[in-house]
Amino acid sequence: MCTTGECECGEIGYSVTEDGPIHVYACHCLNCQTRSGSAFGEHALVAASDFDCKGETVTHDRHCDGIDFQEVFCANCRTRIFNRNSAMPDMIFLRAGTLNDSQRLNPIAHIWTKRKQLWLLLPDGIPQFDESPTPEEFGQAVQAALRRGSDGI
Ligand SMILES: [Zn+2]
Numbered sequence: 001m002c003t004t005g006e007c008e009c010g011e012i013g014y015s016v017t018e019d020g021p022i023h024v025y026a027c028h029c030l031n032c033q034t035r036s037g038s039a040f041g042e043h044a045l046v047a048a049s050d051f052d053c054k055g056e057t058v059t060h061d062r063h064c065d066g067i068d069f070q071e072v073f074c075a076n077c078r079t080r081i082f083n084r085n086s087a088m089p090d091m092i093f094l095r096a097g098t099l100n101d102s103q104r105l106n107p108i109a110h111i112w113t114k115r116k117q118l119w120l121l122l123p124d125g126i127p128q129f130d131e132s133p134t135p136e137e138f139g140q141a142v143q144a145a146l147r148r149g150s151d152g153i
């Protein structure tokens with residue numbers, strides 16, 4: 001399965017090739033709200049080896065709690081395409097709103113819900129976590145989505 005996305009101006013194009021569907025989670029933390037200027041961030045965790053991004057990028061680097069974080073943007077229009085960090089160097093944290101088919105996204109989990117905006121009502125039956133889930137908890141959320149069968153693109 002191959003899924004594609006791009007930045008606002010089209011200079012950056014990428015593809016994700018995975019065996020299964022791409023699962024997206026919504027993060028309601030303060031950082032995602034501030035960095036996006038919106039209610040929450042939508043991220044998809046994909047293997048770096050399955051991710052192919054073309055076009056000129058610029059990065060914003062920061063260091064927090066012993067981990068190096070890098071945010072990657074289109075050099076022209078400054079759409080943020082993905083994040084990566086030194087704690088999980090083999091993974092890409094894709095900014096899922098840049099996927100071409102983003103209207104079909106349906107988050108499989110909501111994290112940092114203790115900080116979510118008060119107007120936002122989350123759907124029943126989708127796992128919620130006050131803060132960040134453990135990898136095991138996140139894995140269970142993915143398994144639950146696979147059992148439901150209809151999530152992911
Ligand atoms: Zn662009």
Ligand SMILES: [Zn+2]
Nearest residue numbers: 027028029032
């Ligand atoms: Zn967040």
